[in-house]
Structures are given as structure tokens and as C-alpha cells.
Amino acid sequence: MTAQRQSDTDNKVEPARGWGQAASLTQAKLPVLAVRAGRGEATSVLIATLALVAFISILHPEFFRVGQLLDTLQSAVYVGLLACGMSYLLSMREIDLSVGSTFGLTVIATGVMMNEGLPAWPAAILGILLGGFLGLINALIVQFVGIPAIVATLATLSVFRGLTLALSDGKQVTGLPLESSFFTILGGKTLGVPTSVWVLIAVAVLLTLVLRFTPFGYRVRSIGSNPDAATFSGISIPKVRMQALVLIGLLAGLSGVLGLAFFTSGDPNIGTGFELSAIAAAIIGGTPLRGGSATVIGACLGAVLLSVVTSGLQYFNIPANWSAFATGGVILAAVALDSLVRRRRRRESDRLGL
Amino acid sequence: MTVLSAQNITKTYGGVTALADGSLNVEPGSVHALLGENGAGKSTMVKVLSGTIRPDSGTLTLDGSPVAFHSTADAVGHGVAVVSQELNLFPDLDIIANLFPLREPRRGPFLNRGAMVEAARPILSELGLNVDLRTLVRELSLGQRQLVEICRALLTKPRVLILDEPTSALDRDGSDRLLGILQVLRDRQVGVVFVSHILEEVMQLCDTITVLRDGRTVLSGADRANLEIDDIVSAMLGPRPEAVAAAEAAPRTVRSEIELNLRDVSVDDVLTGVNLQVHAGEIVGVTGLAGAGHLAVLELVAGLRRPTSGTVRLPGDRPVPRGLRRAIGAGVAVVSGDRRGRGLMLDQPIWQNIGQVRSVGLSRDGLVVRGGALRNRARGHVDRLRIRCRDVEQRVGLLSGGNQQKVVLAKWLDASPTVLLLDDPTRGVDVGAKAEIHDLIRTAADDGAVVLLASTDLEELTTACDRVLVFHRGRVVAHLSGSDLDQHTIVRISNTGNGN
Structure with a gap:
């Protein structure tokens, strides 16, 4: 009924808006509505993903198998987690280029800790905290050296990767205690679906709720919408930026731990380039670079779309050396489609004088 | 012998008349002051003279023959140049590169720096700027930058030069510097139009004076020697109204306890020995020329500045915390006239803007922000402040200026502040909304808030405030209230610093 009222009043101006749907919230319905609100925003990326799956499946029906689709989802998890955090940063007009290296360092560090005899679960928790700590380092550099996050994290992109290579001596970390429940549970399946996919879903729902229903989430979007007005409303930009950078660090740590389990x-080079995939996923998902709004669910779906492209390409006889080219083309097409869908919204923004 | 003459110029913007009947005659080798209150039409006149806009009617004549400028470049081609108040220089380029933004001398595809230096050197030394021409502009002082800008204008060999608000009151040796510059211009037989609102300076520097009021020329090319500052103020504001307003302004019942207390506050180079006690329920205006120090008082209370000496106390005799964010937490509200810059998220709905301080910035409503509660509260404010909108989901950027400003006010009232700082709260707002906003401010004061109002709008100061403090060069030079509080007195004291 709410949706009906919305479409009556808003159809003319905002076709693809998910905001108003949360209008009649009661607490009990929160998670359901959060997902619904997120889906409303992420409609175009969802359509694009489904269309691409359908396209591949028609040409190559063997792609449309439960196992293949679950594998595709599973491989989207790592970039997906990073993209969730990236959508927060982009919506406050910040960026973190070091997440791929943070991911790599937590994979290696967690593995090394296990090889040094630490039980798997405590090592995993330390690995996640290490990610948060690396995010804190980024935040402190931004704060106390006084440089933009894009510059600070460009430097730590190399620093963290360098640490990874040094820690592993450039070699694979192997010989892990695979009999531990850590590997069988997190690396395996729960209810027929890879456990890591469940983790991604849980994180996406949680972060959607945080974005929509906490002062922190509102602050993030306020800063992206108008940093001066945010400052003049009592919001501390440095503090919120620090929280967001630690958040994405924790997500990179979680992502690394899940990666190790699977x-x-x-590999000391694991996660190279993930930062750009995460940015692409967030943008494809519908988080605009100009800031002010974000969609976590969209960012996850963006990662899924990228993953569909990568695994789908294997079914076409594209020479290996052309796969990067094809991936780029699909990203471009996805963003272009999204842009077309959003054109009416942008026209309204022009009227706002933005 | 007139170089440039504007006769009976009119210009309307969307139904609002900016110039109704503006005239101005510029003589060569003479400095002509163009004066008027905010909104009198000064800047519109400047834009017409400089070719930025075309008038709706009226004539421009250059050396006796009619002209129409199609653009500022066209005006420069005809010998009419402007030096504007915001310096239009490229800070990362050197002086030479700044002097020839478009018509740089070339040798083939390359700049001919030698020819550039040759052309610029004599003018710069005449103006008294003797620094290496390869110095980057950002390394120059404000005064030196102004000389660069004037040199740039002079290189176009202008016959008329418009100086648009070339000094602020903050810039204390600005007048001496200008005296030298104007002498150079007089010697070169340039006709100067000097736009300013610092009357003292005008009396020192100018030969003739034209005053605009409500878009009309009310004093045309009068000889400065025959005028007193009081005459100019009268021309700017019109005849002094009878003391009717004073009679109806019955003394308000103000609570006795002092809520906001500035005792002997000084800030280096900005404020000297300021005392200000404000009671709950009182609306106190602070005013002065740009840089006179009245805005520094607001910054002190907002935690944006620290006093060098003296104390600033908030209600409850608490000190002002360090920093804007903590001051806001302590109950200070900052309503800025710059609503697009500092006030609003234009791309977000009304309810999110209204809840931004209380629920987001201060997170007074706990760890969960409930959209439903925020919307309900926003609806209450929309009704009470009579914000005209479709509903609270409407994006703020789509509202009119007056309604946008009410949203800014609402977002602060939502946080129930104890101190309300207003900086030009009705800038660019239509008359009806302005009166409504004044009523809302009065209601907030009656509810016990302390209100400090800084404004460039004289009418606002006299109608909305219980009393007004006039600042001059960092000191409070007058407390005006009751029958003393009128626009003439404010302008006279702001300019002369003489509060009797």
C-alpha cells in the first residue's frame, strides 16, 4: 500500500527511488524493509545481472547449473565485501585504494599465524582485526599528514603489498591445519550454499541497516551531500572518515579470512587489483561518485555482475589474452545502462542546481 | 567633457527591478564615487557599464556617441575595464603571466616574455610595485595583488576604470595605498568609478559622488567638497522617518539573568575590549562595515575563534568549548545566510535536512535514527514554520529561497538551542518570508533562547532587534535601542566610528 502511494505521488519525478518505501517503518519490519529499500535502489544492476545470466545461459545452457551459479556467487564474495565498504567511502566522497593489499596481507598474515601454531579461529579473528588496524593506519595518515585519502591509500597500497611479500618471502603459504573447523565451515557450504555467501548477505543487510538507521550512516551520506553543511551541523568529518576507513579495513580483513578458508x-599476490574491482562494483551498483547516497546491496550485486562476466567468459572461446578487454567492455556496458536508467533522476538534479 | 555616460538605465530581473532610473557620468581624470545601500542597484550599474549585462532600456554614450557593449571583452575593447572585489588572479602563475591573460605578445607560437616585461614594467613601477616579475602571485600580499590587478586593467589602456569595492575596513592601510593608485589614474586621465560603502574613505578619495537608492539616481555627480557624511547617508536611505517606530517599540519584558556574557574580549587585530551581555529572550543585533569585528563575535560564541584575552560565557555560565562541533553540542545554533554552502543538503529530502543536527550530528536520539520519527518531527516544523512544500520527502533544492531558509532555521530549532547565532538569516529572501522568519526568531527568543543577529540588512536590524551594537575597527562604538535605533544612525556610526 505504501508503495502504491509512493508511485502515485512520485512517478513523475523519481522513477527509481527506494527512499520513500521506508516511510511507515516499524521496528519489527526493519530487516525486511531494509532489503526492500536496497533492492529498490539497486534495480538496474539486478536487471543487468539477470539479463547477462540469461544471455549466457541461452547461448551456453551448461552455465545455468546450480553448481556453476553458486561458484559464481562464491567468487563474488571477496570483492563484494570490499565493495560494501567502498560504497560507504564513495558516498562520503572518499576512496580507499589499499583494500586489495589489505586483503592480501590478512590472507598471508592469518596463514602465517596458523603455521606458527596459533589455532585457526583465534588466528582468523586476529586477521580481521589486522584489517581494521590497517584501516586505522590509513585514517591516521590522512589525519596527521594532512593528505587526501586517495593519496594516502595509494601509498599504503604498495606498503601493505610489500609487507605481504616480505612476510611470505614471496612464496605461497601452505601446510595449513585444514582439518580445523575453520576451514570446513567457512570454506564449505551451509544449507547447500557456500558459507561465505551467507556471510556476504549478512554483512550487506547489516551495513544497509547501519547506513539507513544509525547516526553514523546518516553522517556518511551528509558529508557526501554537502561537507560544509555537515560540519556546520556538528558532524566531525575526520572522525567519520576514520570510522569509515576502519570499517573498510575490517571488511577487507574478513574478506581475507574467508578467502584463506576457501x-x-x-598467495602473496592474491587480491591484486581488487580495489579497482570494488570501486567498479560500487559504481555499477549505483553509488554515485559525487557522494550523498549509497547502496550496499547494489555494491554486492555489482560484484556479482563482475563475477558473472568473468565466469561467463570462460564459456565463450575468447583467448585468455582478451579476457581483460572483454571484462572492461562489460563494465562499460553495465555503467552505460545504469546511466540511461538514471537519466531522469539526473535531470532533476540539474534542476536542483547541483 | 564626459567620457562615459549612462542615462536612465533600467534593468529588471524576473519582475524585480534592480535599476529603475540609473544615471552616471564619468569625467576623465576624476574619481567618481558610486554609493548606495545593499540592493540599491550599484552592482547592476557596474554590470551595465562593464558589458556584463545589457540594460532593458536607457542609453550608454562613449565620447558623446551611443554604444552598446556585447560582452565584457567588448567593453574592454572600448576602454572600459573593471577591477572587481574578488581578485581574479591565477595564484600559481607569476606576475607576468597574470598581466596578459588573453592578449599576450607572441613571437611565433611562443610567448614574448621580453615584450611583456617591457610593457608592464613602467606601469608597475608607477603603481609602486617593485618586485621580481617572476614572483608567483600567491607569494604576494593582498595589497600587491591588487596592484597587479590594476596594472592588468591599465595594460588594456582603459579610459574608464571601475574599482568595485577595492578595500575592506579590515585593510587599514588600504586607503593610503588607494590614494597613490588614484593619483596615477588621475595623471593618466582615466575616469574612475569608485564603488564602495566605506563613506569615510569615499570622502577622502573621491571628487564627485553619485548615490543610488531603490534603483534610482538620487544624487547625481555632486561635488564632494559640498557634502558631509550625513548628507550622503540621507541620500542613501531617504528622508529620516518620523519617530513612529520608536513609540510603538514598547520595552520588552526581558528576563533579568545574563545568559551570554562577553567580558573584555580581545582578539589580536580583530577585536579590542568588547563587552556584551545578552539576556534570555533578547535579540541583539551586531553590525559594522566588512571586517569591523561584528562577525568575529559570532565566531567567538560558535567556538571558531579563541579570545586572546577576556572571557566568553554561554548560558549557565559555561565556557565556550573549543571548536564548532562542541559548541553546537553545548547548545549553540549557527544559522547562516549561505544556505546553499553551509546550511543545506540540496539533494536530500526536507526531513533529512531538518533532522541533521539533533539526530545525526549530535545523535541525541540514540543509536538508531528512525526515519518515521524524523519525518513526523519534520512535518511539525513544516506546519509551524509554514514551509511551503509538497511534503517532507521533497528535496530541499526544489524549494524557494525563503522556504529553504526556513528549513535551515527548522533544523536548528529542532535541536532546541540556547544560543541562536544568525548571520544574515534572510539573505536573498522575499519580503513575506522575511517577516515570517523574523516572527520565528522572535518566538525562539520568547521561548528563552539568546539571539545574536548579524546582518547587512539595515531594515532587519532596526525591526527585528531589541538593541544593536555597532562595531568600528574592532571596538563597540555604540549601543542603539529604542528611539536611537534607526538606519541613519547605524550607517553614520558604522562609517565614522563616532557614537557620540
Whole structure:
């Protein structure tokens, strides 16, 4: 009924808006409505993903198998978690280029800790905290050196990767205690779906709720919408930026731990380029670079779309050396489609004088 | 012998008349002051003279023959140049590169720096700027930058030069510097139009004076020697109204306890020995020329500045915390006239803007922000402040200026502040909304808030405030209230610093 009222009043100006749907919230319905609100925003990326799956499946029906689709989802998890955090940063007009390296360092560090005899679960928790700590380092550099996050994290992109290579001596980390429940549970399946996919879903719902229903979430979007007005409303930009950078660090840590559980070994170059995939996923998902709004669910779906492209390409006889080209083309097409869908919204923004 | 003459110029913007009947005659080798209150039409006149806009009617004549400027470049081609108040220089380029933004001498595809230096050197030394021409502009002082800008204008060999608000009151040796510059211009037989609102300076520097009021020329090319500052103020504001307003302004019942207390406050180079006690329920205006120090008082209370000496106390005899954010937490509200810059998130709905301080910035409503509660509260404010909108989901950027400003006010009232700082709260707002906003401010004061109002709008100061403090060069030079509080007195004291 709420949706009906919305479409009556808003159809003329805002076709793809998910905001108003949360109008008649009661607490009991929160999670359901959060997902619904997120889906409303992420409609175009969802359509694009489904269309691409359908396209591949028609040409190559063997792609449309439960196992293949779950594998595709599973491989979207790592970039997906990073993209969730990236959507927060982009919506406050910040960026973190070091997340791929943070991911790599937590994979290796967690593996090394296990090889040094630490039980798997405590090592995993330390790995996640390490990610948060690396995010804190980024935040402190931004704060006390006084440089933009894009510059600080460009430097730590190399620093963290360098640490990863040094820690592993450039070699694979193997010989992990694979019999531990850590590997069987997190690296395996729960209710027929990879456990890491459940983790991504839980994180996406949680972060959607945080974005929509906490002062922190409102602050993030306020800063992206108008930083001066945010400052003049009592919002501390440095504090919120620090929280967001630690958040994405924790997510990179979580992502690294899940990656270790699934791959059961650590390559020191793992995660190279993930930062750009995460940014692409967030943008495809519908988080605008100009800030002010974000969609966590969209960012996850953006990561899924990228993953569909990568796994789908294997079914076409594209030479390996052309796969990066094809991936880029699909990203471009996805963003272009999204842009077309959003054109009416942008016209309204022009009227706002933005 | 007139170089440039504007006769009976009119210009309307969307039904609002900016110039109704403006005239101005510029003589060569003479400095002509163009004066008027805010909104009198000064800047519109400047834009017409400089070719930025085309008048709706009226004639411009250059050396006796009619002209129409199609653009500022066209005006410069005809010998009419402007030096504007915001310096239009490229800080990361050197002086030479700044002097020839468009018509740089070339040798083939390359700049001919030698020819540039040759052309610029004599003018710069005449103006008294003797620094290496390869110095980057950002390394120059404000005064030196102004000389660069004037040199740039002079290189176009202008016959008329418009100086648009070339000094602020903050810039204390600005007048001496200008005296030298104007002498150079007089010697070169340039006709100067000097736009300013610092009357003292005008009396020192100018030869003739034209005053605009409500878009009309009310004093045309009068000889400065025959005028007193009082005459100019009268021309700017019109005849002094009878003391009717004073009679109806019955003394308000103000609570006795002092809520906001500035005792002997000084800030280096900005404020000297300021005392200000404000009671709950009182609306106190602070005013002065740009840089006179009245805005520094608001910054002190907002935690944006620290006093060098003296004390600033908030209600409850608490000190002002360090920093804007903590001051806001302590109950200070900052309503700025710059609503697009500092006030609002234009791309967000009304309810999010209204809840931004209380629920988001201060998170007074706990760890969960409930959209429903925020919307309900916003609806209450929309009704009470009579914000005209479709509903609270409407994006703020789509509202009119007056309604946008009410949203800014609402977002602060939502946080129930104890101190309300207003900086030009009705800038660019239509008359009806302005009166409504004044009523809302009065209601907030009656509810016990302390209100400090800084404004460039004289009418606002005299109608909305219980009393007004006039600042001059960092000191409070007058407390005006009751029958003393009128626009003439404010302008006279702001300019002369003489509060009797």
C-alpha cells in the first residue's frame, strides 16, 4: 500500500527511488524493509545481472547449473565485501585504494599465524582485526599528514603489498591445519550454499541497516551531500572518515579470512587489483561518485555482475589474452545502462542546481 | 567633457527591478564615487557599464556617441575595464603571466616574455610595485595583488576604470595605498568609478559622488567638497522617518539573568575590549562595515575563534568549548545566510535536512535514527514554520529561497538551542518570508533562547532587534535601542566610528 502511494505521488519525478518505501517503518519490519529499500535502489544492476545470466545461459545452457551459479556467487564474495565498504567511502566522497593489499596481507598474515601454531579461529579473528588496524593506519595518515585519502591509500597500497611479500618471502603459504573447523565451515557450504555467501548477505543487510538507521550512516551520506553543511551541523568529518576507513579495513580483513578458508593456501599476490574491482562494483551498483547516497546491496550485486562476466567468459572461446578487454567492455556496458536508467533522476538534479 | 555616460538605465530581473532610473557620468581624470545601500542597484550599474549585462532600456554614450557593449571583452575593447572585489588572479602563475591573460605578445607560437616585461614594467613601477616579475602571485600580499590587478586593467589602456569595492575596513592601510593608485589614474586621465560603502574613505578619495537608492539616481555627480557624511547617508536611505517606530517599540519584558556574557574580549587585530551581555529572550543585533569585528563575535560564541584575552560565557555560565562541533553540542545554533554552502543538503529530502543536527550530528536520539520519527518531527516544523512544500520527502533544492531558509532555521530549532547565532538569516529572501522568519526568531527568543543577529540588512536590524551594537575597527562604538535605533544612525556610526 505504501508503495502504491509512493508511485502515485512520485512517478513523475523519481522513477527509481527506494527512499520513500521506508516511510511507515516499524521496528519489527526493519530487516525486511531494509532489503526492500536496497533492492529498490539497486534495480538496474539486478536487471543487468539477470539479463547477462540469461544471455549466457541461452547461448551456453551448461552455465545455468546450480553448481556453476553458486561458484559464481562464491567468487563474488571477496570483492563484494570490499565493495560494501567502498560504497560507504564513495558516498562520503572518499576512496580507499589499499583494500586489495589489505586483503592480501590478512590472507598471508592469518596463514602465517596458523603455521606458527596459533589455532585457526583465534588466528582468523586476529586477521580481521589486522584489517581494521590497517584501516586505522590509513585514517591516521590522512589525519596527521594532512593528505587526501586517495593519496594516502595509494601509498599504503604498495606498503601493505610489500609487507605481504616480505612476510611470505614471496612464496605461497601452505601446510595449513585444514582439518580445523575453520576451514570446513567457512570454506564449505551451509544449507547447500557456500558459507561465505551467507556471510556476504549478512554483512550487506547489516551495513544497509547501519547506513539507513544509525547516526553514523546518516553522517556518511551528509558529508557526501554537502561537507560544509555537515560540519556546520556538528558532524566531525575526520572522525567519520576514520570510522569509515576502519570499517573498510575490517571488511577487507574478513574478506581475507574467508578467502584463506576457501583457497586453503595463501598467495602473496592474491587480491591484486581488487580495489579497482570494488570501486567498479560500487559504481555499477549505483553509488554515485559525487557522494550523498549509497547502496550496499547494489555494491554486492555489482560484484556479482563482475563475477558473472568473468565466469561467463570462460564459456565463450575468447583467448585468455582478451579476457581483460572483454571484462572492461562489460563494465562499460553495465555503467552505460545504469546511466540511461538514471537519466531522469539526473535531470532533476540539474534542476536542483547541483 | 564626459567620457562615459549612462542615462536612465533600467534593468529588471524576473519582475524585480534592480535599476529603475540609473544615471552616471564619468569625467576623465576624476574619481567618481558610486554609493548606495545593499540592493540599491550599484552592482547592476557596474554590470551595465562593464558589458556584463545589457540594460532593458536607457542609453550608454562613449565620447558623446551611443554604444552598446556585447560582452565584457567588448567593453574592454572600448576602454572600459573593471577591477572587481574578488581578485581574479591565477595564484600559481607569476606576475607576468597574470598581466596578459588573453592578449599576450607572441613571437611565433611562443610567448614574448621580453615584450611583456617591457610593457608592464613602467606601469608597475608607477603603481609602486617593485618586485621580481617572476614572483608567483600567491607569494604576494593582498595589497600587491591588487596592484597587479590594476596594472592588468591599465595594460588594456582603459579610459574608464571601475574599482568595485577595492578595500575592506579590515585593510587599514588600504586607503593610503588607494590614494597613490588614484593619483596615477588621475595623471593618466582615466575616469574612475569608485564603488564602495566605506563613506569615510569615499570622502577622502573621491571628487564627485553619485548615490543610488531603490534603483534610482538620487544624487547625481555632486561635488564632494559640498557634502558631509550625513548628507550622503540621507541620500542613501531617504528622508529620516518620523519617530513612529520608536513609540510603538514598547520595552520588552526581558528576563533579568545574563545568559551570554562577553567580558573584555580581545582578539589580536580583530577585536579590542568588547563587552556584551545578552539576556534570555533578547535579540541583539551586531553590525559594522566588512571586517569591523561584528562577525568575529559570532565566531567567538560558535567556538571558531579563541579570545586572546577576556572571557566568553554561554548560558549557565559555561565556557565556550573549543571548536564548532562542541559548541553546537553545548547548545549553540549557527544559522547562516549561505544556505546553499553551509546550511543545506540540496539533494536530500526536507526531513533529512531538518533532522541533521539533533539526530545525526549530535545523535541525541540514540543509536538508531528512525526515519518515521524524523519525518513526523519534520512535518511539525513544516506546519509551524509554514514551509511551503509538497511534503517532507521533497528535496530541499526544489524549494524557494525563503522556504529553504526556513528549513535551515527548522533544523536548528529542532535541536532546541540556547544560543541562536544568525548571520544574515534572510539573505536573498522575499519580503513575506522575511517577516515570517523574523516572527520565528522572535518566538525562539520568547521561548528563552539568546539571539545574536548579524546582518547587512539595515531594515532587519532596526525591526527585528531589541538593541544593536555597532562595531568600528574592532571596538563597540555604540549601543542603539529604542528611539536611537534607526538606519541613519547605524550607517553614520558604522562609517565614522563616532557614537557620540
